[in-house]
Amino acid sequence: MSPLATEPAHVATPGGVLLVLAVMLPVVAVLLMLALGPRWTRRIALATLAIGLLVTIAILAELLRTGEALTYVVGGWQPPLGIALRADGTSVAMLAMTALVIAATGCFGYAQQQLDPATSHGRAPTSFWILLMAVWSALNAIFVGEDLFNLYVALELLTFAAVPLVCLDGRAETMAAALRYLMFALLGSLLYLLGTALIYGSFGTLDISLLSQASAEGPVFPVALALMIAGLLAKAALFPLHLWLPPAHAGAPASASAVLSALVIKAPFFLILRLVLDVAPPQSAAFAGQFLAVLGAASILFCSVMALRQARLKLMIAYSTVAQIGYLFIVFPLASGSETLPPWGTIAWTGGALQLISHALAKAAMFLAAGAIAEAYGHDRISDLGGFGRALPISAAAFGLAGLSLMGIPPSGGFVAKCLLLTAAVIGGHPWLAATILAGGLLAGSYVFRVVDRALATPAIPLAPRKPIPRRLELAALVLAVAAVLLGLVPLQPFAFLQIGRPDSLTAVAP
Amino acid sequence: MSLLLDLALVAWLLALALYVTSARGDRDAIVAFIAFGLLLGLGWTRIAALDVALTEAAIGGGVTGMLLLRAEAHLRKRKPGGPSKGVVGKAVTAVACVMVTVGLMLVVLAFPSPAPTLAPAAAAALPATGLGNPVTAVLLAYRALDTLLEKVVLILALIGVWSLAPDGLWGGAPRLRPALVPEPLAYLAQMLPPFGVLIAVYMCWVGADAPGGTFQAGTVLAAMWLLVMLAGLSPEPETRGKALRLTLIAGPALFVAIGFLGFAMAGGFLSYPESIAKPLIVGIEAALTLSIAATLGLLVAGPAQMASGR
């Protein structure tokens, strides 16, 4: 180990206060909801959504204005003793994605609850809003966290908010799905915590910036990182640890599925990214990158095929999530950078970030569209949905537009992302990764087409919805899907925004 | 001599843990686990962590044990155990787990010497908090954000547990009282609570300067409350009750409020002005103790099982 830096590792910036608000605002909402009871819950949630969006916009503006990361040192206690929060360009992109998806989901949830006003102060709606706020707080805390143990607490907060969302409708099978999810998540948390203990034991700090400056000898550091990454993989549901995800995400109510699939599993991925790029010594990082890419490729191929074989729409979308998560993990070897080019300057880094964000938007759109479909017909068997596009044109359009991103067809964020990743794979000499990207696109095309084909079908007896679906229930999905398409307007090159606040070169971590 | 004591303690801990793997019935395994938790508390005193020792004995052994025993009783009617792994599967798993253990042991032995530590930094900053117990300073000052988020975790777990109630019962009261209250239980429930409350108040009060503090005190209070409810001396509260909900959020809400007041008084979120740091922290701890007691008690009580009276 090396002596830690003598000057403070973190200097608070004026905009840093906004990070505290991003984490604490939803917490305040949770406490208020509990205190004031069901009648107030929804109003508090909607107000928090509005204020939270404003806070996110302010963070974005501050980052663009200063061109530097936002930093806050909580309580004025400098790490390693205290805890810092920090948001660079990549983190802020995550915060913005989270705010957008949460807000759209909130609008869907609101519209859905108005369909059935009698129960809108009941168990499931009230719990939904509280858990949604908690998910938001936890995600923000994870995206701006700089302390490995603080991140552990945030991860647990996320787990305890996400698991009850899975079984909100109270059916036995969703209880089993929630329990299975909880078991995987707990094992993941404990492995992560064990790694944290080992890191503290060898460095006496848990601050990511300080750790990135510490040089490691001996076996402790690689073992600790391996444990943490393994734990996070269980939470991110990468093949072969994905078994819990399809029943959990497919069984949850649509609005919950949207948040779980679009956002919640991105948090452990984001932490893996930080561990590999910001904490791990270069040799370990390269090895971990290769390993993760193999699992990612397996995820893409295996789960795309599984998605193709599903009879139920929501299960198909859930398997598609595991496949699309796979793309994020093949970024590691592609964005390994070089002596002159840091990882965040590569096209693969931009491609990976775009994949993450466009998948979040597209997948939330798909689950919300599926929610509207289930609301209309009372089931989600793909084969019995022939002609649903006539009754639900907006949902069908949202599903199709979101599908473009998953397939990687222009114009869409998914197209730019996959194009950048493909280019990086070809240039970097990873032919098998390039082939996997192409095969994954074809498979995604097949499973999306199955649904689009049903939407456009003209059955002899027109498919009549069991109840009318108001347009506003369908709009949230369309807004998200259009946003995913608009991401396709980003130019095909490394995106400067994502590099704000990252170190300029690799000299700091060169061996 | 003390090494022998430590070795005996470790041997007991391992033996109890191994018994949990092999015990036939869950009840035996849980009883072993409770003993394990209490011995582990003793173990923590052997490595100079009295605060942890109290927490482990109270939460790890006590309340967790109570929760598990109640669950076991609830599941008593079940069919005999599901399919367990076959002999080969068990052997393979055992080998893998032994490898994990050996690997971890090597890592533990490979920790650097001298060990890195924040003890001097924690000591140097202690005067600014006005506290005498460094663990309390870490929990409520240096790493207050962790503690605050962890309070939210507790509350969220409770929301999650409550959300598992059937729709018609949601908002009603959990059921703790057995159909027939055993005589000794009723006796204990009348005798113990005054002492328990006294101990809790003392623990909370000395926690600022000596081992003890809000978790430990809250757990003791929770145990007393559960005892009283179990004996039927006090009815289980409805989860929709206003007073109950205010008790639950009082601690975290005060914590957040003082955190935000830090902007006005001391330059930032969760900063305390040096002159009144100690009273502020003790105030937060007192409110947290009540909220923790209520939360832990209700977590053990479980989701609503009786429809709301209204």
Place this chain on the structure above:
Amino acid sequence: MSVAALGPATLFGLCGAALAGIGLFVVITHSGLLRRIVGFNILGAGIFLVFGAVARRGAGAGFGGDPVPQALVITGIVVAFSATALAVALLQRLFDLTGRETLEAAQEHSPRSEA
């Protein structure tokens, strides 16, 4: 290393490693969820002890141990209890609905999954 050279820090650290392995074994080999939950708690206790060893090794400045990891363990114990409570509540609900207390059986016997 002779046994006599073992300080309590190392001894309890090694004990933590062993407990983590035993806890993991329970979690993997038992299908009964209640036993698995106990296993998680033993695994957690082992991890906390490794933290405790780290804390004891960091004794200094007049403290018997580094207070930071000790505080982390206290936070960890509370989080672990929350997890146990949520898992137990889920398990009881699953049992009330299906009469099962394992995940494997619950899946096989669940009714067809269409709303």
